[in-house]
Amino acid sequence: MARVPSDVILACLDDIRAGRRTLDECVAQHPEAAAELRELAGVAMAIRIDDAPAMDEAARLRGRAQLLATITSNGHRPAENRAVLARALAWRPRWLAALGAGLSALAAGGAVAYAAQGAPPDSPLYPIRQAVEVVAQAVRPAPPSQAPASATVPVLSPSSPPAAAPSSAASPPGSAPPERRQTGEASPSVRPAEDRGRGDDGDRDGGREDRALPSPSASSRGEAERGNPEAKARDDDRGDTRGATNGRGDADGRGTVRSPTPSPKTPANREGRRGRD
Amino acid sequence: MATALETWPDVDLIESARGGNALAFAVLYDRYADRVYRHIAYRVGVPDCEDLTQQTFLKAWQAIGRYRVMDVPFVAWLLTIAHNIVVSYYRARREHQPLVDDVPKIDERADPHRQAERNERQRMVRQAISRLKPEFQQVVAMRYLEELDYADIARQLGKRENTVRVTLHRALHELRKHLLEAV
Numbered sequence: 001m002a003r004v005p006s007d008v009i010l011a012c013l014d015d016i017r018a019g020r021r022t023l024d025e026c027v028a029q030h031p032e033a034a035a036e037l038r039e040l041a042g043v044a045m046a047i048r049i050d051d052a053p054a055m056d057e058a059a060r061l062r063g064r065a066q067l068l069a070t071i072t073s074n075g076h077r078p079a080e081n082r083a084v085l086a087r088a089l090a091w092r093p094r095w096l097a098a099l100g101a102g103l104s105a106l107a108a109g110g111a112v113a114y115a116a117q118g119a120p121p122d123s124p125l126y127p128i129r130q131a132v133e134v135v136a137q138a139v140r141p142a143p144p145s146q147a148p149a150s151a152t153v154p155v156l157s158p159s160s161p162p163a164a165a166p167s168s169a170a171s172p173p174g175s176a177p178p179e180r181r182q183t184g185e186a187s188p189s190v191r192p193a194e195d196r197g198r199g200d201d202g203d204r205d206g207g208r209e210d211r212a213l214p215s216p217s218a219s220s221r222g223e224a225e226r227g228n229p230e231a232k233a234r235d236d237d238r239g240d241t242r243g244a245t246n247g248r249g250d251a252d253g254r255g256t257v258r259s260p261t262p263s264p265k266t267p268a269n270r271e272g273r274r275g276r277d
Numbered sequence: 278m279a280t281a282l283e284t285w286p287d288v289d290l291i292e293s294a295r296g297g298n299a300l301a302f303a304v305l306y307d308r309y310a311d312r313v314y315r316h317i318a319y320r321v322g323v324p325d326c327e328d329l330t331q332q333t334f335l336k337a338w339q340a341i342g343r344y345r346v347m348d349v350p351f352v353a354w355l356l357t358i359a360h361n362i363v364v365s366y367y368r369a370r371r372e373h374q375p376l377v378d379d380v381p382k383i384d385e386r387a388d389p390h391r392q393a394e395r396n397e398r399q400r401m402v403r404q405a406i407s408r409l410k411p412e413f414q415q416v417v418a419m420r421y422l423e424e425l426d427y428a429d430i431a432r433q434l435g436k437r438e439n440t441v442r443v444t445l446h447r448a449l450h451e452l453r454k455h456l457l458e459a460v
Contacts, residue, residue: 006446007439013449017421043453046402047421055314059327064306066331071338072299 004033012037013044283307287351294341302341306334309352313359316422319403320363320414329366333359349433353425357433360415367407405455413448420445 012026012033023041027034055063112125113132119125282290282304293301313333318326336358337344344354406414419430431438 006442009446010442039453040449043449043456044421046398046456047406047417047452049315049319049422049424052315052319052422053323053326055311055327055330059314060307060310063310063327063331063334064303067306067334067338068299068303070335071302 004030004036009033009036009040013040016041017044288346291341291344291346291351294338299338302334302338305351309355310334312352312423313355316356316359316418317363319422320407320418321366325366329359329362332362336362349429350425352423353419353429353433356419356423356425357415360411360418363414364411401456401459402452405452405459408455409448409451412444413451416441416445417448417452 008030012021012030015021016023016026023037026037026041030037112128116123116125116128116132119129123129282293282301285293285301285304287305287308290301290305294305310330314326314330317329317333321329333355337355340358344351406417409417415434416430419425419433420427425433427438427441431441434441436444
């Protein structure tokens with residue numbers, strides 16, 4: 001028996017449902033589909049939306065009020081708004097997108113660099129920390145005490161060797177191993193490891209500055225410690241307030257450049273001395 | 278404002294709702310809430326029907342920018358959203374026995390015995406429909422419950438008209454099988 005096309009069957013069922021034709025009329029017109037029409041007519045007639053319960057008025061009003069309250073509150077906007085925004089952004093020039101991408105990359109890099117600030121040596125961020133320190137060292141401007149200091153310290157010793165003066169001036173002989181004095185690292189017994197995480201940056205910077213750019217004041221400090229009475233007198237004139245400044249300066253790694261001979265009476269000076277060592 | 282909006286055609290209300298006019302969308306709700314409610318009630322029963330109707334309109338509001346007026350009647354689009362919500366509802370509940378606890382309509386003027394028989398038949402049909410696979414359920418509901426024409430159903434489902442007819446034809450055979458099993 002040939003299979004009856006779906007459209008023939010469905011057209012008959014639609015007519016039966018709508019009352020335009022009876023089942024017998026359909027069977028008479030399509031005798032080849034008689035069996036299937038009889039089977040499916042009952043099924044098609046049984047599906048009536050009238051059987052579904054209607055929404056009562058109270059439920060409709062309640063639902064309307066809830067819907068309005070929801071869609072007028074924040075967080076629910078029709079998609080068209082987003083589509084309009086997307087179209088508007090699509091017309092922006094490409095450089096805006098490039099700028100946005102660049103700023104995003106910069107922010108991400110800054111976040112990584114910030115996170116790497118206190119990274120210990122075994123941390124995956126430690127190489128980043130080192131790289132940041134190198135870059136910071138390269139771009140950091142000279143401490144204000146270096147260039148103008150020559151004006152404030154008129155007497156210089158032209159014969160003092162540039163590399164030797166800071167190291168000899170930075171610490172008394174024999175107070176720390178030479179390699180530690182060169183790098184400017186603090187003694188482990190002085191600072192906890194956490195402090196070295198940030199404080200070392202400053203101290204190491206200060207040590208490098210001392211080594212690479214010997215300042216006139218450091219030279220004069222060396223003279224003072226070697227017993228130059230003029231230099232010692234100048235340092236003494238500046239007094240303990242310089243010592244306090246010196247202690248703070250060590251914390252940021254710049255105090256060693258301009259620090260005078262610390263006064264043993266001032267705790268801040270002692271701290272500054274330790275940091276410098 | 279609302280009174281004036283009620284006289285607007287669907288197209289204008291939809292355009293206004295796209296611009297963020299919630300009152301225009303509320304008028305669309307007034308027009309179609311009952312049809313959506315009955316569609317959902319037929320498939321999941323009364324207890325959760327109100328909540329699912331709300332979800333349907335909320336989704337419609339969020340997606341109304343994607344509705345294309347020329348493609349399909351608004352009610353067909355709404356019913357497709359309702360269908361998807363019903364499918365998600367069943368998926369979440371992981372059961373397909375939704376109509377057993379449904380409350381049948383009571384016509385006090387009818388013969389109680391005939392009314393009982395009718396209610397039992399309705400319950401069986403709805404349960405059989407709920408056992409169809411979602412694709413069949415959707416086509417049966419759109420054609421026989423919502424009485425959309427084949428062209429609209431095809432556009433809404435992204436299928437050809439003939440494919441929709443074949444799907445409906447198969448769905449009716451499947452439905453008959455479920456009804457025979459239930460008897």
